[in-house]
Amino acid sequence: MGVIDLEGLEVRLGNRTVLNGLTGELRGKAIGLLGPNGAGKSSLINTLLGFYKPLRGRARVFGMDAYQQRAQIREAVGYMPENDSFIGNMSGVRFVRYMAELAGLSAAEALERAHEALFFVGLGEVRYRKISTYSLGMKQLIKLAQALAHGPKLLILDEPTNGLDPMARQRMIQLIKDIHKQGNVHLLISSHLLRDVDETCDEVLILKNGRIAALCNIEEERRSNRSFIELETVGATERFSVSVRGLGCECASFPGGRIKLVMPDHIEARDLYVIASEQGVQIRRMNQRRDSLEDIFLRAMENEAGSPAHVRL
Amino acid sequence: MSVYKHDYRPFAGKVTPRWMRIYVLSRYGAAEAWSSKITVGLFVLSLLPLVIFLIGIYLANNPLARALIVKGSSGAIDIDAGYFLKMLEFQSWLALILTAWIAPRLISFDLADNALPILLSHPVSRFGYVLGKFLAMFMFLSIVTWIPCLLLFAYQAYSSPLPWFAAHLSIAAGLFSGAILWITVLSILGLALSSWVKWRVVATGAIFAAVFVPAGVGAIMSAILRTRWGFLLNLPMMMSVLWQRMLGAHPIFAEKYALPTPAILAMLLASCVCFVAMLNARIRAREVVRG
Numbered sequence: 001m002g003v004i005d006l007e008g009l010e011v012r013l014g015n016r017t018v019l020n021g022l023t024g025e026l027r028g029k030a031i032g033l034l035g036p037n038g039a040g041k042s043s044l045i046n047t048l049l050g051f052y053k054p055l056r057g058r059a060r061v062f063g064m065d066a067y068q069q070r071a072q073i074r075e076a077v078g079y080m081p082e083n084d085s086f087i088g089n090m091s092g093v094r095f096v097r098y099m100a101e102l103a104g105l106s107a108a109e110a111l112e113r114a115h116e117a118l119f120f121v122g123l124g125e126v127r128y129r130k131i132s133t134y135s136l137g138m139k140q141l142i143k144l145a146q147a148l149a150h151g152p153k154l155l156i157l158d159e160p161t162n163g164l165d166p167m168a169r170q171r172m173i174q175l176i177k178d179i180h181k182q183g184n185v186h187l188l189i190s191s192h193l194l195r196d197v198d199e200t201c202d203e204v205l206i207l208k209n210g211r212i213a214a215l216c217n218i219e220e221e222r223r224s225n226r227s228f229i230e231l232e233t234v235g236a237t238e239r240f241s242v243s244v245r246g247l248g249c250e251c252a253s254f255p256g257g258r259i260k261l262v263m264p265d266h267i268e269a270r271d272l273y274v275i276a277s278e279q280g281v282q283i284r285r286m287n288q289r290r291d292s293l294e295d296i297f298l299r300a301m302e303n304e305a306g307s308p309a310h311v312r313l
Numbered sequence: 314m315s316v317y318k319h320d321y322r323p324f325a326g327k328v329t330p331r332w333m334r335i336y337v338l339s340r341y342g343a344a345e346a347w348s349s350k351i352t353v354g355l356f357v358l359s360l361l362p363l364v365i366f367l368i369g370i371y372l373a374n375n376p377l378a379r380a381l382i383v384k385g386s387s388g389a390i391d392i393d394a395g396y397f398l399k400m401l402e403f404q405s406w407l408a409l410i411l412t413a414w415i416a417p418r419l420i421s422f423d424l425a426d427n428a429l430p431i432l433l434s435h436p437v438s439r440f441g442y443v444l445g446k447f448l449a450m451f452m453f454l455s456i457v458t459w460i461p462c463l464l465l466f467a468y469q470a471y472s473s474p475l476p477w478f479a480a481h482l483s484i485a486a487g488l489f490s491g492a493i494l495w496i497t498v499l500s501i502l503g504l505a506l507s508s509w510v511k512w513r514v515v516a517t518g519a520i521f522a523a524v525f526v527p528a529g530v531g532a533i534m535s536a537i538l539r540t541r542w543g544f545l546l547n548l549p550m551m552m553s554v555l556w557q558r559m560l561g562a563h564p565i566f567a568e569k570y571a572l573p574t575p576a577i578l579a580m581l582l583a584s585c586v587c588f589v590a591m592l593n594a595r596i597r598a599r600e601v602v603r604g
Contacts, residue, residue, distance in 0.1 A: 049434055
């Protein structure tokens with residue numbers, strides 16, 4: 001059972017199809033939700049929270065039907081919306097406590113966890129101030145605190161770094177990484193910033209025009225590209241290439257001592273240095289190519305809308 | 314309090330039953346309303362007439378005290394359906410003032426900062442949210458309407474030297490049902506209008522306007538068209554007629570102006586349905602972040 005299962009999910013709002021035949025299983029601990037504006041990211045989140053009824057197919061969160069069992073899902077989920085969403089007239093601690101009580105905690109437990117959540121996100125010192133007096137960064141953090149306070153199994157963060165300055169953004173990313181590292185909670189992070197998703201997620205779902213443009217495990221993608229290496233050498237390059245081929249590598253030489261090679265699994269970078277040392281070749285530069293999320297995203301965006309909805313890169 | 318725990322940890326305790334979430338909404342709503350000194354002032358003010366009615370009952374049942382305090386008065390105070398009708402009318406109009414002040418505070422804070430997407434992302438349905446706010450309003454209004462009225466009724470039953478209680482039980486039933494009907498209408502009206510108006514002061518004005526402007530329009534209609542049906546827009550008049558019939562008091566208005574009870578009830582029901590639809594439409598539109 002995945003964290004989120006989508007089975008031919010189709011959602012219409014009025015006459016517009018906002019999600020069209022989404023099928024896939026998301027298993028990652030931190031799942032990135034990417035896509036241009038209007039791709040259907042927020043619609044998918046709203047569907048997972050049970051706000052939208054699917055026209056066809058279904059969405060499941062932890063095996064529970066997103067619409068039929070929305071109350072159970074909402075108990076297990078912490079949601080941080082994209083836009084300002086709080087009660088400005090309340091103090092930070094009172095607001096977080098209120099949200100925790102609504103999630104099902106008793107008043108005493110909610111108060112205790114509200115304090116903890118506020119200290120965790122770094123708002124401990126300002127927790128008795130009215131939220132309306134908070135800065136934009138603080139408002140983002142209070143939304144994170146309320147999403148965390150009841151100890152959810154899945155944390156849905158919609159554009160968590162929206163409007164933050166570089167330092168506040170870094171702090172938010174670090175908090176998300178810390179939550180990820182604790183391992184107790186799954187994360188679904190919707191963002192249009194590839195860097196945020198790249199830094200925090202291990203799986204990515206890319207949407208385009210309400211369809212899945214790509215669904216891939218970022219770590220696996222990186223691992224699959226780990227064996228592709230670019231070298232810049234000085235010395236007996238041809239002889240070095242022959243020796244490297246002898247190890248079982250696919251190798252191509254270029255003018256200026258540049259060599260591109262694909263290493264088999266049993267060969268490590270260290271073996272290349274050993275051969276270079278034996279043959280008096282200097283390795284001036286070694287690039288282990290890493291397929292960036294940007295590459296994955298751009299390839300996904302190049303796919304036409306009519307292409308199969310479920311594309312594995 | 315364990316504020317030293319700065320790590321995230323999951324919650325492993327027991328969660329409260331679902332109906333408790335409605336209670337949580339009511340509790341926080343009521344607390345928000347009470348946080349204003351004006352609320353406290355209005356609340357105290359709305360209990361003052363009850364003290365006067367209490368004194369009236371005391372004097373009615375104590376001829377000696379009456380003779381000492383109201384010098385030169387030989388007439389007895391009649392504690393009957395008319396007396397309790399006046400009491401209910403007083404309290405009901407004070408309830409309207411309280412509604413105009415409290416209802417916007419229950420809803421507009423949630424709407425002003427777009428809190429609904431967060432509130433409703435918890436295990437609370439739209440219906441649950443409205444019910445929670447409605448109950449907060451209903452409880453408030455109950456404290457100034459049917460609860461003190463019934464307490465004074467009980468006091469009269471206790472003080473009366475004659476076997477009064479059993480013979481006048483219909484007054485208690487009328488007080489209870491009349492007040493419940495009124496505060497239900499007021500609560501729904503207050504919440505519906507507050508949800509549509511962004512500023513609290515404007516919402517307060519809109520609540521008064523919703524009661525009195527149609528009444529004026531209805532009166533004009535009735536005068537021009539020479540019909541009594543225009544009074545169906547006159548909420549104060551409809552309620553007065555209804556209360557008078559429920560308590561069994563003497564008619565207040567001439568028979569030709571009095572509307573039939575089923576017509577009044579149907580109009581109140583239609584108004585409530587309309588207000589609920591307004592409320593539902595507004596909250597539905599604001600429950601999700603459109604992206």
